[in-house]
Amino acid sequence: MIPVTKTYFPDQARFQREVQRIWESGWLTNRGDLCKELEAKIQERLSCTPLIMMNNGTVPLQIALKLLANGGEVITTPFSYVATASSIVWEGCTPVFVDINPRTLTINPDLIESAITPKTTCILATHVFGNICHVEQIQEIADRHGLKVIYDAAHCFDVKYQGQSVFNFGDISTCSFHATKIFHTAEGGALFCNDANLLNRAFRMHNFGHVTPETFDEVGINAKISELSAAMGLCVLEDLDIILDSRKSVVDYYRKHLSFQGFQTQTLREGLDWNAAYFPIWFESEEKMLQVLKALNDESIFPRRYFNPSLNQLPYVQYQSCPVSEEISQKILCLPLYVGIEESTLVLICSIINDNA
Ligand SMILES: Cc1ncc(COP(=O)(O)O)c(C=O)c1O
Numbered sequence: 001m002i003p004v005t006k007t008y009f010p011d012q013a014r015f016q017r018e019v020q021r022i023w024e025s026g027w028l029t030n031r032g033d034l035c036k037e038l039e040a041k042i043q044e045r046l047s048c049t050p051l052i053m054m055n056n057g058t059v060p061l062q063i064a065l066k067l068l069a070n071g072g073e074v075i076t077t078p079f080s081y082v083a084t085a086s087s088i089v090w091e092g093c094t095p096v097f098v099d100i101n102p103r104t105l106t107i108n109p110d111l112i113e114s115a116i117t118p119k120t121t122c123i124l125a126t127h128v129f130g131n132i133c134h135v136e137q138i139q140e141i142a143d144r145h146g147l148k149v150i151y152d153a154a155h156c157f158d159v160k161y162q163g164q165s166v167f168n169f170g171d172i173s174t175c176s177f178h179a180t181k182i183f184h185t186a187e188g189g190a191l192f193c194n195d196a197n198l199l200n201r202a203f204r205m206h207n208f209g210h211v212t213p214e215t216f217d218e219v220g221i222n223a224k225i226s227e228l229s230a231a232m233g234l235c236v237l238e239d240l241d242i243i244l245d246s247r248k249s250v251v252d253y254y255r256k257h258l259s260f261q262g263f264q265t266q267t268l269r270e271g272l273d274w275n276a277a278y279f280p281i282w283f284e285s286e287e288k289m290l291q292v293l294k295a296l297n298d299e300s301i302f303p304r305r306y307f308n309p310s311l312n313q314l315p316y317v318q319y320q321s322c323p324v325s326e327e328i329s330q331k332i333l334c335l336p337l338y339v340g341i342e343e344s345t346l347v348l349i350c351s352i353i354n355d356n357a
Contacts, residue, residue: 002345004304006338007179008243010235018231027227034230041237042190046158048165049173049194052203053230054223057154057176057189061087063205063223064172064191065124067198068148069093072121075147077107078312078325080126084152085311088124096120097312099322103267105129105280108324109137116145126152129334130277131268132161135169150174153192157183158240160273167192172202177233182243182275185233188225246339247276250346254279254335257350262288262357278306282332283357289331292356301349303333 018034025033039053054060065074065087074088078097088095098115101108105128112123123142125133133151142149151169153159154176159166167173177188191206193199201218204211209220236243255265263283268274283289296303310329312322335349 002301002336002341002349003338004302004334004336005180006340008182008184008236008239008339010232010239014238015231015235018234019228022227022231025227029224029226031224032227032230034227034234035225038185038230038233038237039190041234045237045240046165046167048167049192050199051167051190051192052199052206053177053185053188053190053225053233054206055189055225055229056187057174057178058083058087059206059221059223060172060174060189060191060202061124061150061152062091063202063221064150064174065091065093065122066205066219067201068150068171069122069124073117073119074122074124075112075115075120076124076311077126077128078310078322079105079128079307079329080152080311081154081307082311082314083154084124084126085314085317089316093121094119095311095317097317097320097322097325099324100128100328102324102328104131104269105266105328106131106133107138109134109141112138112141113145116141116147120145120147122148122150124150124152126154127156127159127166129266129280130155130159130275131266132156132159132166132169132272134269135161139170154181154189155275155277157181157275158244159275159277161269162271168194171195171198177229182247182277183233183236183240185225185229185236188229188233243339244275247337250337250341251276251279253343253346254350257346259354259357261354263353276337279335279337280306280332281335281353282328284331286330288357289333292353293333295352295356296349299348299352301336301345301352303335305329305332306334308332
Protein backbone atom coordinates (compact mmCIF):
# COMPACT_ATOMS: atom_id res chain seq x y z
CA MET A 1 0.00 0.00 0.00
CA ILE A 2 1.41 3.39 -1.00
CA PRO A 3 -0.08 6.17 1.16
CA VAL A 4 0.12 9.89 0.50
CA THR A 5 2.69 10.23 3.25
CA LYS A 6 4.61 8.20 5.82
CA THR A 7 5.81 9.40 9.19
CA TYR A 8 9.58 9.88 9.40
CA PHE A 9 11.07 7.74 12.18
CA PRO A 10 14.50 8.76 13.43
CA ASP A 11 17.02 6.18 14.62
CA GLN A 12 15.43 4.36 17.57
CA ALA A 13 18.63 4.19 19.66
CA ARG A 14 19.03 7.95 19.17
CA PHE A 15 15.45 8.49 20.41
CA GLN A 16 16.07 6.28 23.41
CA ARG A 17 19.06 8.43 24.40
CA GLU A 18 16.74 11.46 24.56
CA VAL A 19 14.12 9.46 26.45
CA GLN A 20 16.83 8.43 28.93
CA ARG A 21 17.29 12.13 29.75
CA ILE A 22 13.59 12.31 30.68
CA TRP A 23 13.95 9.35 33.04
CA GLU A 24 17.00 10.99 34.60
CA SER A 25 15.31 14.37 35.11
CA GLY A 26 12.02 12.87 36.27
CA TRP A 27 10.34 15.69 34.33
CA LEU A 28 7.76 14.53 31.78
CA THR A 29 5.92 17.72 30.79
CA ASN A 30 5.39 21.38 31.83
CA ARG A 31 8.27 22.79 29.78
CA GLY A 32 11.18 20.60 30.74
CA ASP A 33 14.75 20.83 29.47
CA LEU A 34 14.02 19.02 26.20
CA CYS A 35 11.18 21.37 25.31
CA LYS A 36 13.32 24.45 25.94
CA GLU A 37 16.27 22.96 24.10
CA LEU A 38 14.14 22.13 21.07
CA GLU A 39 12.63 25.63 20.94
CA ALA A 40 16.12 27.14 20.98
CA LYS A 41 17.36 24.75 18.29
CA ILE A 42 14.37 25.47 16.03
CA GLN A 43 14.87 29.21 16.36
CA GLU A 44 18.56 28.83 15.58
CA ARG A 45 18.03 26.50 12.63
CA LEU A 46 15.31 28.66 11.04
CA SER A 47 16.64 32.09 12.07
CA CYS A 48 13.07 32.97 12.94
CA THR A 49 11.08 34.93 15.53
CA PRO A 50 10.81 33.48 19.05
CA LEU A 51 8.35 30.60 19.34
CA ILE A 52 6.30 28.70 21.87
CA MET A 53 5.91 25.00 21.20
CA MET A 54 2.46 23.60 21.81
CA ASN A 55 0.73 20.24 21.72
CA ASN A 56 -0.58 20.54 18.15
CA GLY A 57 -0.91 23.02 15.28
CA THR A 58 -4.57 23.88 15.90
CA VAL A 59 -4.40 25.34 19.39
CA PRO A 60 -1.84 28.02 18.40
CA LEU A 61 -4.35 29.15 15.76
CA GLN A 62 -7.02 29.38 18.46
CA ILE A 63 -4.71 31.30 20.78
CA ALA A 64 -3.69 33.66 17.95
CA LEU A 65 -7.35 34.35 17.21
CA LYS A 66 -8.12 34.80 20.91
CA LEU A 67 -5.36 37.42 21.04
CA LEU A 68 -6.01 39.25 17.79
CA ALA A 69 -9.49 38.66 16.37
CA ASN A 70 -11.59 39.85 19.30
CA GLY A 71 -14.70 37.92 18.29
CA GLY A 72 -14.99 39.83 14.99
CA GLU A 73 -15.06 38.92 11.33
CA VAL A 74 -11.97 37.13 10.14
CA ILE A 75 -11.09 37.23 6.46
CA THR A 76 -9.80 33.81 5.53
CA THR A 77 -9.12 31.34 2.77
CA PRO A 78 -11.55 28.58 1.75
CA PHE A 79 -8.63 26.46 0.53
CA SER A 80 -6.93 25.04 3.61
CA TYR A 81 -7.26 22.25 6.11
CA VAL A 82 -10.47 22.38 8.15
CA ALA A 83 -8.54 23.54 11.27
CA THR A 84 -8.12 27.02 9.75
CA ALA A 85 -11.86 27.68 9.49
CA SER A 86 -12.95 25.63 12.49
CA SER A 87 -10.58 27.58 14.76
CA ILE A 88 -12.28 30.81 13.70
CA VAL A 89 -15.72 29.43 14.51
CA TRP A 90 -14.44 27.80 17.73
CA GLU A 91 -13.18 31.21 18.91
CA GLY A 92 -16.62 32.73 18.37
CA CYS A 93 -15.49 34.72 15.33
CA THR A 94 -17.13 34.82 11.91
CA PRO A 95 -15.20 33.50 8.91
CA VAL A 96 -15.47 35.63 5.78
CA PHE A 97 -14.15 33.62 2.86
CA VAL A 98 -12.14 35.23 0.10
CA ASP A 99 -11.40 33.13 -2.98
CA ILE A 100 -7.94 31.94 -4.00
CA ASN A 101 -5.57 32.56 -6.86
CA PRO A 102 -6.01 29.62 -9.29
CA ARG A 103 -2.28 29.08 -9.76
CA THR A 104 -0.71 29.70 -6.34
CA LEU A 105 -3.74 28.30 -4.40
CA THR A 106 -3.29 31.01 -1.74
CA ILE A 107 -5.83 33.71 -0.88
CA ASN A 108 -6.31 36.22 -3.71
CA PRO A 109 -5.15 39.53 -2.21
CA ASP A 110 -7.02 41.54 -4.86
CA LEU A 111 -10.32 40.32 -3.39
CA ILE A 112 -9.58 41.05 0.27
CA GLU A 113 -10.38 44.73 0.43
CA SER A 114 -13.97 44.38 -0.76
CA ALA A 115 -14.61 41.82 2.01
CA ILE A 116 -13.63 44.22 4.80
CA THR A 117 -16.47 45.58 6.94
CA PRO A 118 -16.50 47.61 10.20
CA LYS A 119 -16.59 44.25 12.04
CA THR A 120 -13.40 42.89 10.43
CA THR A 121 -10.59 42.48 12.93
CA CYS A 122 -8.15 40.12 11.36
CA ILE A 123 -6.92 38.27 8.27
CA LEU A 124 -6.08 34.56 8.70
CA ALA A 125 -4.46 33.16 5.57
CA THR A 126 -2.72 29.85 4.87
CA HIS A 127 0.63 29.41 3.11
CA VAL A 128 -0.87 26.52 1.15
CA PHE A 129 1.41 23.47 0.74
CA GLY A 130 4.31 25.68 1.83
CA ASN A 131 3.68 28.34 -0.86
CA ILE A 132 3.80 31.75 0.77
CA CYS A 133 0.81 34.11 0.42
CA HIS A 134 1.21 37.56 -1.12
CA VAL A 135 2.46 38.77 2.24
CA GLU A 136 3.46 42.25 1.03
CA GLN A 137 0.03 43.09 -0.39
CA ILE A 138 -1.77 41.52 2.57
CA GLN A 139 0.30 43.52 5.06
CA GLU A 140 -0.27 46.71 3.12
CA ILE A 141 -4.08 46.16 3.19
CA ALA A 142 -4.00 45.22 6.88
CA ASP A 143 -1.99 48.32 7.77
CA ARG A 144 -4.34 50.56 5.83
CA HIS A 145 -7.40 49.16 7.62
CA GLY A 146 -5.89 48.58 11.08
CA LEU A 147 -6.25 44.78 10.84
CA LYS A 148 -4.10 42.05 12.38
CA VAL A 149 -2.57 39.28 10.28
CA ILE A 150 -2.23 35.62 11.27
CA TYR A 151 -0.60 33.06 8.98
CA ASP A 152 -1.46 29.41 9.21
CA ALA A 153 2.00 28.17 8.27
CA ALA A 154 1.30 24.55 9.21
CA HIS A 155 3.10 23.33 6.06
CA CYS A 156 6.04 25.71 6.22
CA PHE A 157 8.76 24.26 8.41
CA ASP A 158 12.09 25.56 7.06
CA VAL A 159 10.49 27.52 4.20
CA LYS A 160 12.19 30.83 3.44
CA TYR A 161 10.99 33.77 1.43
CA GLN A 162 13.51 36.34 0.20
CA GLY A 163 16.05 34.82 2.53
CA GLN A 164 14.03 34.86 5.74
CA SER A 165 11.82 32.39 7.55
CA VAL A 166 8.17 32.58 6.49
CA PHE A 167 7.32 32.44 10.19
CA ASN A 168 8.57 36.04 10.43
CA PHE A 169 5.62 37.44 8.46
CA GLY A 170 2.37 38.74 9.94
CA ASP A 171 1.61 39.43 13.60
CA ILE A 172 1.58 35.71 14.44
CA SER A 173 2.41 32.57 12.46
CA THR A 174 1.54 29.05 13.49
CA CYS A 175 2.96 25.68 12.48
CA SER A 176 1.99 22.04 12.89
CA PHE A 177 4.49 19.44 14.05
CA HIS A 178 2.08 16.57 13.44
CA ALA A 179 3.54 13.16 12.56
CA THR A 180 2.64 13.67 8.89
CA LYS A 181 4.63 16.88 8.64
CA ILE A 182 8.22 17.35 7.44
CA PHE A 183 9.44 18.15 10.93
CA HIS A 184 7.40 16.50 13.65
CA THR A 185 7.07 15.80 17.36
CA ALA A 186 4.39 13.06 16.89
CA GLU A 187 1.73 15.61 17.90
CA GLY A 188 2.82 19.20 18.28
CA GLY A 189 2.96 22.67 16.85
CA ALA A 190 4.16 26.18 17.59
CA LEU A 191 3.22 29.82 17.67
CA PHE A 192 5.77 32.30 16.27
CA CYS A 193 5.65 35.99 17.16
CA ASN A 194 8.05 38.90 17.14
CA ASP A 195 6.10 41.09 19.57
CA ALA A 196 7.36 40.35 23.08
CA ASN A 197 4.17 41.50 24.76
CA LEU A 198 1.94 39.39 22.50
CA LEU A 199 4.24 36.39 22.85
CA ASN A 200 4.12 36.73 26.62
CA ARG A 201 0.32 36.73 26.56
CA ALA A 202 0.32 33.69 24.26
CA PHE A 203 2.73 31.98 26.63
CA ARG A 204 0.40 32.51 29.58
CA MET A 205 -2.63 31.44 27.57
CA HIS A 206 -0.99 28.16 26.59
CA ASN A 207 -0.48 27.42 30.30
CA PHE A 208 -4.03 27.93 31.66
CA GLY A 209 -3.51 31.70 31.88
CA HIS A 210 -1.11 31.44 34.82
CA VAL A 211 0.75 34.68 35.54
CA THR A 212 2.10 33.21 38.76
CA PRO A 213 1.03 29.92 40.37
CA GLU A 214 -1.92 31.75 41.94
CA THR A 215 -2.70 34.69 39.65
CA PHE A 216 -4.49 34.83 36.31
CA ASP A 217 -5.01 37.96 34.18
CA GLU A 218 -6.86 36.41 31.28
CA VAL A 219 -8.36 33.14 30.14
CA GLY A 220 -6.05 30.28 29.23
CA ILE A 221 -6.00 26.72 28.00
CA ASN A 222 -3.64 23.76 28.32
CA ALA A 223 -1.54 23.66 25.15
CA LYS A 224 1.72 22.40 26.66
CA ILE A 225 3.82 19.86 24.84
CA SER A 226 5.29 16.84 26.62
CA GLU A 227 8.96 15.98 26.94
CA LEU A 228 8.32 12.76 24.96
CA SER A 229 7.23 14.85 22.00
CA ALA A 230 10.22 17.15 22.43
CA ALA A 231 12.51 14.09 22.46
CA MET A 232 11.09 13.04 19.09
CA GLY A 233 11.51 16.59 17.78
CA LEU A 234 15.17 16.77 18.83
CA CYS A 235 15.88 13.60 16.85
CA VAL A 236 13.86 14.57 13.77
CA LEU A 237 15.42 18.04 13.69
CA GLU A 238 18.87 16.49 13.51
CA ASP A 239 17.80 14.62 10.35
CA LEU A 240 16.05 17.58 8.73
CA ASP A 241 18.52 17.96 5.85
CA ILE A 242 18.21 14.27 4.98
CA ILE A 243 14.41 14.60 5.02
CA LEU A 244 14.39 17.74 2.87
CA ASP A 245 16.88 16.37 0.32
CA SER A 246 14.92 13.17 -0.03
CA ARG A 247 11.58 14.95 -0.47
CA LYS A 248 13.04 17.41 -2.97
CA SER A 249 14.35 14.55 -5.10
CA VAL A 250 10.84 13.01 -5.17
CA VAL A 251 9.38 16.34 -6.27
CA ASP A 252 12.10 16.68 -8.93
CA TYR A 253 11.12 13.24 -10.20
CA TYR A 254 7.46 14.21 -10.46
CA ARG A 255 8.30 17.48 -12.21
CA LYS A 256 10.49 15.70 -14.73
CA HIS A 257 8.36 12.65 -15.46
CA LEU A 258 4.77 13.85 -15.27
CA SER A 259 3.48 15.09 -18.62
CA PHE A 260 1.32 17.97 -17.28
CA GLN A 261 -0.99 17.30 -20.23
CA GLY A 262 -4.54 17.61 -18.90
CA PHE A 263 -3.40 18.52 -15.40
CA GLN A 264 -1.30 21.17 -13.70
CA THR A 265 0.55 21.83 -10.48
CA GLN A 266 0.92 24.76 -8.10
CA THR A 267 2.95 27.81 -9.13
CA LEU A 268 5.36 28.67 -6.33
CA ARG A 269 6.12 32.29 -5.64
CA GLU A 270 9.42 33.71 -6.81
CA GLY A 271 11.91 34.14 -4.00
CA LEU A 272 10.62 31.05 -2.19
CA ASP A 273 13.02 28.48 -0.79
CA TRP A 274 10.48 25.67 -0.57
CA ASN A 275 10.41 22.51 1.58
CA ALA A 276 8.69 20.06 -0.81
CA ALA A 277 5.86 19.65 1.67
CA TYR A 278 3.21 18.39 -0.79
CA PHE A 279 2.91 17.73 -4.50
CA PRO A 280 -0.59 18.70 -5.67
CA ILE A 281 -1.91 18.22 -9.20
CA TRP A 282 -5.35 19.11 -10.47
CA PHE A 283 -7.20 17.95 -13.55
CA GLU A 284 -9.59 19.46 -16.06
CA SER A 285 -12.63 17.95 -14.34
CA GLU A 286 -13.60 16.01 -11.23
CA GLU A 287 -14.53 13.10 -13.49
CA LYS A 288 -10.98 13.00 -14.87
CA MET A 289 -9.51 13.21 -11.37
CA LEU A 290 -11.73 10.33 -10.19
CA GLN A 291 -10.66 8.25 -13.18
CA VAL A 292 -6.97 8.78 -12.32
CA LEU A 293 -7.67 8.17 -8.62
CA LYS A 294 -9.36 4.86 -9.39
CA ALA A 295 -6.48 3.76 -11.63
CA LEU A 296 -4.02 4.58 -8.81
CA ASN A 297 -6.18 2.91 -6.15
CA ASP A 298 -6.34 -0.22 -8.34
CA GLU A 299 -2.55 -0.43 -7.89
CA SER A 300 -2.89 0.21 -4.11
CA ILE A 301 -1.67 3.81 -4.43
CA PHE A 302 -3.62 6.26 -2.29
CA PRO A 303 -3.12 9.97 -2.98
CA ARG A 304 -5.36 12.32 -0.96
CA ARG A 305 -7.95 14.87 -1.99
CA TYR A 306 -6.34 17.85 -0.22
CA PHE A 307 -8.18 20.10 0.32
CA ASN A 308 -11.70 18.88 -0.07
CA PRO A 309 -14.27 20.23 0.67
CA SER A 310 -13.65 23.89 0.07
CA LEU A 311 -14.09 25.36 3.57
CA ASN A 312 -16.79 27.86 2.53
CA GLN A 313 -18.97 24.74 2.02
CA LEU A 314 -18.65 23.46 5.60
CA PRO A 315 -22.06 22.86 7.13
CA TYR A 316 -21.38 25.13 10.12
CA VAL A 317 -20.39 28.29 8.25
CA GLN A 318 -22.52 30.68 6.28
CA TYR A 319 -22.00 29.76 2.63
CA GLN A 320 -20.25 32.42 0.55
CA SER A 321 -19.42 31.66 -3.06
CA CYS A 322 -15.73 30.98 -3.85
CA PRO A 323 -15.84 29.44 -7.33
CA VAL A 324 -12.09 28.98 -7.82
CA SER A 325 -11.57 27.16 -4.54
CA GLU A 326 -14.75 25.09 -4.97
CA GLU A 327 -13.67 23.95 -8.42
CA ILE A 328 -10.05 23.14 -7.58
CA SER A 329 -11.09 21.31 -4.39
CA GLN A 330 -13.12 18.94 -6.54
CA LYS A 331 -10.35 17.98 -8.91
CA ILE A 332 -7.14 18.07 -6.91
CA LEU A 333 -4.96 15.23 -5.64
CA CYS A 334 -1.82 15.36 -3.50
CA LEU A 335 0.60 12.67 -4.66
CA PRO A 336 2.56 10.27 -2.42
CA LEU A 337 5.62 12.07 -1.06
CA TYR A 338 7.78 10.74 1.75
CA VAL A 339 11.31 9.73 2.65
CA GLY A 340 12.05 6.25 1.31
CA ILE A 341 9.46 6.10 -1.47
CA GLU A 342 10.94 3.82 -4.11
CA GLU A 343 11.78 4.90 -7.62
CA SER A 344 9.80 1.98 -9.05
CA THR A 345 6.73 3.39 -7.26
CA LEU A 346 7.32 6.83 -8.72
CA VAL A 347 7.66 5.29 -12.20
CA LEU A 348 4.32 3.56 -11.74
CA ILE A 349 2.56 6.66 -10.35
CA CYS A 350 3.77 8.85 -13.21
CA SER A 351 2.81 6.39 -15.90
CA ILE A 352 -0.68 5.82 -14.47
CA ILE A 353 -1.31 9.57 -14.25
CA ASN A 354 0.13 10.33 -17.69
CA ASP A 355 -1.88 7.51 -19.29
CA ASN A 356 -5.20 8.40 -17.64
CA ALA A 357 -5.21 12.20 -17.51
C1 LIG B 1 -3.18 24.10 6.99
C2 LIG B 1 -3.27 23.39 8.31
N1 LIG B 1 -3.61 24.09 9.40
C3 LIG B 1 -3.70 23.51 10.62
C4 LIG B 1 -3.47 22.16 10.78
C5 LIG B 1 -3.65 21.54 12.13
O1 LIG B 1 -2.47 21.04 12.66
P1 LIG B 1 -2.53 19.86 13.76
O2 LIG B 1 -2.94 18.62 13.06
O3 LIG B 1 -1.11 19.78 14.26
O4 LIG B 1 -3.47 20.30 14.82
C6 LIG B 1 -3.12 21.39 9.67
C7 LIG B 1 -2.86 19.94 9.84
O5 LIG B 1 -2.69 19.19 8.93
C8 LIG B 1 -3.02 22.00 8.40
O6 LIG B 1 -2.72 21.31 7.30
